[in-house]
Amino acid sequence: MISERINRIKQTLPEGVRLVAVSKYHPVEMIQEAYDGGQRIFGESHVQELVQKYDILPKDIQWHFIGHLQTNKVKYIAPFVSLIHAVDSEHLLKEIDKQAKKCGRIIPVLMQVHVAKEETKFGFLPDELLAFMQSGAWQQYENVSIEGLMCMATNTDDKAEIAREFEQAKKLFVQCSSLRSGADGTMFNVQWKTRSWGMSDDYPIAVQHGSNMVRIGSLIFGERIYK
Numbered sequence: 001m002i003s004e005r006i007n008r009i010k011q012t013l014p015e016g017v018r019l020v021a022v023s024k025y026h027p028v029e030m031i032q033e034a035y036d037g038g039q040r041i042f043g044e045s046h047v048q049e050l051v052q053k054y055d056i057l058p059k060d061i062q063w064h065f066i067g068h069l070q071t072n073k074v075k076y077i078a079p080f081v082s083l084i085h086a087v088d089s090e091h092l093l094k095e096i097d098k099q100a101k102k103c104g105r106i107i108p109v110l111m112q113v114h115v116a117k118e119e120t121k122f123g124f125l126p127d128e129l130l131a132f133m134q135s136g137a138w139q140q141y142e143n144v145s146i147e148g149l150m151c152m153a154t155n156t157d158d159k160a161e162i163a164r165e166f167e168q169a170k171k172l173f174v175q176c177s178s179l180r181s182g183a184d185g186t187m188f189n190v191q192w193k194t195r196s197w198g199m200s201d202d203y204p205i206a207v208q209h210g211s212n213m214v215r216i217g218s219l220i221f222g223e224r225i226y227k
């Protein structure tokens, strides 16, 4: 059942778009079922829950942390997390770098850009992020690899608005990925490759507007039960 849903979604995704199965609030049995059907990338947004699931489930799962991450909790996921989606401050980037170093790892991350209308969503404003990337300040964090952008659109039925927000993120991605270092003109952030946007309700719009990584939960696992 879960695997059928995953396969159905995958059939609608253009080639090159990766699927993160967002398993937050869902039990390990459901994740195991998706795993048995071949899914390997799972997304979680609470540190304690992720650590518990990591301990129990197969070790070749690629765990993505997709939620708002508090700096004091980075240490718990640093040893094993595959990708941190939502870096929303330099402070957090610095802490991820520090914890990655302790583990002898380089942790891949995405920068979160705030394009939605809601104030409640986290992330850098587009101009702020561009300025930060242009500053080159991130280059001192040698144990993180900044691989792209993540965003969430406004929760609305207005498809044109959602499309506009994803386009804004796409434009920013292009700007960031074409930054070059001064004199010799070499690219200094060649790792840029991932555009993480699109959830259950808006992923078809997201893939039309530049996404190459969608984060889908309820469409795969059903409604979440919040305890």
Ligand SMILES: *Cc1c(COP(=O)(O)O)cnc(C)c1O
Binding pocket: 022, 024, 045, 066, 067, 152, 199, 200, 201, 215, 216, 217, 218, 219
């Ligand atoms: C929960 C969550 C998702 C998945 O949401 P669905 O609507 O269930 O697909 C995607 N991205 C983030 C950041 C989330 O927190």
